[in-house]
Amino acid sequence: MELQKPRGTRDFLPEEMERRRHIENRLRQVATRWGYGEIKTPTFEHIELFTLKSGDGILGEIYNFKDKGDREIALRPELTAPVVRMYVEELQRSPKPLKFFYFDNCFRYERPQKGRFREFFQFGVEIIGSSRPESDAEIIALAAEMLKSAGVKGDLHIGHIGIVRTLLKDIQPEDQGKIMRFVDKKDDKGLEAFLDQINAPDDIRGKLFRLIGLRGENAMHEVQELVGEIEAFKQFKVLLDLLDVYDVEYQVDLGIARGLDYYTGMVFEIYCEGLGAQNQVCGGGSYRLAQLFGGEDTQSTGYAIGFDRIMEICESKPEVSKSIVVVSFEDTRKEAIIIARKLRMHIATYLDVMGRKFKDQIAYANTIGASHVVIVGKNELDAGKVALKDMSTGKQELLSVEEVVDHISLTPISH
RNA sequence: GCCUGGGUGGGGUAGCUGGUUAUCCUAUGGGACUGUGGAUCCUACGACUCGGGUUCGAAUCCCGACCCGGGCCCCA
Structure with missing residues (x-):
């Protein structure tokens, strides 16, 4: 094999593309019905956009290059930063909230x-200009709805960074960030060692460990005991109430931290079975990034769905669609083209381009699984008609082109 | 970056205790059948991932690279 695709990339054949489009359209439809508008940002951006957001640590996982004008360019590794950049660059004075969705490819240099x-x-959604519990709830409910529409069942875990941060308010901000990273990795030992190192008060330390271990039903009571009626707690409670109204199933999980500093409030992740180590299909939360990119401080909430991962586990298949093969003879090829043109206004239509004989054209129709064959022969043309043959029953009748269209659109597919 | 399993025509495989021309199935093109499909037969096409080593001789044994799968790290 002389040439092959670069590592970690894929070709999608028609059958696979049909499945992917089918799911993509469902997600699109949900987003549209919830009032979100589709956007598209460039495939590449200035590399600072991503280093600003995520730190220099991500450089090792980014596809970057210098262009001919000596600019440092990066293929986008995700889409939240570009969307916020777009917002800061041209939409800061637009009516709030802004509600966007996107579906695009991203690039990361990983194994x-x-x-x-x-x-x-990634298929993602962002609300810009609000991170009230109402928008947080809408975002989570939308994520759940999308996965449902794709036929994917997942476990939704919701946490709140604001609550954990309030507990740590007496600790240096940089140290807080480090603590959150240990929490995100669920690295209790590392966290303990770090708390020793910065001489964290015993009382905070004990509460922190209890807090990040909280899960499920009674979690909220214990949170209240640990941190009291603080603002973040109240907001979180409103959010959870709203989710009940949306009829969304969830699990409270204060151990979700999503590592990065710009997440400020609610955070959530959705996990699925059957994906091995990469079991997270969706992640998001509320964040503040606009200021970092030179805009006014703006609250936002969003998430991204790992499209390839849901394709891996979703069962849903597109319906088999009807198709026609127009079969002709040496002396009726031109008439066949004219008839195919008419049929193509209504249904997928194939025409022989291999110079095949009559019989082989029908065999071809069979191998591609066409539901019908339209036979264009001299006998039929003399009567001003064509013959429509149903490939599954083998039955054949003489019809005009218009009748063929009617006939096919009215008949369900037989197997 | 680390650990681990694996790479034979387009797909699926046999061979892999080294030894003629690498097996079989399937798919694909052409033909036998000149206006009716799935069958049959003929025919064509087509592979040992790459490089090095051991050997008289390597698909087979050894090493490395590349790629794929699984796990770790990471996961914005």
Whole structure:
């Protein structure tokens, strides 16, 4: 094999593309019905956009290069930063909230694995201009709705960074960030060692460990005991109430931290079975990034769905669609083209381009699984008609082109 | 970056205790059948991932690279 695709990339054949489009359209439809508008940002951006957001640590996982004008360019590794950049650059004075969705490819230089590629696809949603519990709830409910529409069942875990941060308010901000990273990794030992190192008060330390271990039903009571009626707690409670109204199933999980500093409030992740180590299909939360990119401080909430991962586990298949093969003879090829043109206004229509004989054209119709064959022969044309043959029953009748269209659109597919 | 399993025509495989021309199935093109499909037969096409080593001789044994799968790290 002389040439092959770069590592971690994929070719999608028609059958696979049909499945992908089918799911993509469902997600699109949900987003549209919830009032979100589709946007598209460039495939590449200035590299600072991503280092500003995520730190220099991500450089090792980014596809970057210098262009001919000596600019440092990066293929986007995710889409939240570009969306916020777009907002700061041209939409700061637009009516709030802004509600966007996107579906695009992203690039990361990582070791490929199940559910992990170097070029992968994200379907994401952002609300810009609000991070009230109402928008947080809408975002989570929308995420749940999207996965449902794709036929994917997942476990939704919701946490709140604001609550954990309030507990740590007497600790240096940089140290807080480090603590959150240990929490995100669920690295209790590392966290303990770090708390020793910065001489964290015993009382904070004990509360922190209890807090990040909280899960499920009684978690909220214990949170209240640990931190009291603080603002973040009240907001979180409103959010959870609203989610009940949305009829969304969730689990409180204060151990979710999502590592990065710009997450400020609610954070959530959705996990699925059957994906091996890459079991997270969706992640998001409320954040503040606009200021970092030179805009006014703005609250936002959003998430991204790992499209390739849901494709891996979703069962849903597009319906088999009807198709026609127009079969002709040496002396009726031109008439066949004219008839095919008419049929193509209504249904997928194939025409022989291999110079095949009559019989082989029908055999071809059979191998591609066409539901019908339209026979254009001299006998039929003399009567001003064509013959429509149903490939599954083998039955054949003489019809005009218009009748063929009617006939096919009215008949369900037989198997 | 680390650990681990694996790479034989387009797909699926046999061979892999080294030894003629690498097996079989399937798919694809052409033909036998000149206006009716799935069958049959003929025919064509087509592979040992790459590089090095051991050997008289390597698909087979050894080493490295590349790629794929699984796990770790990471996961914005």
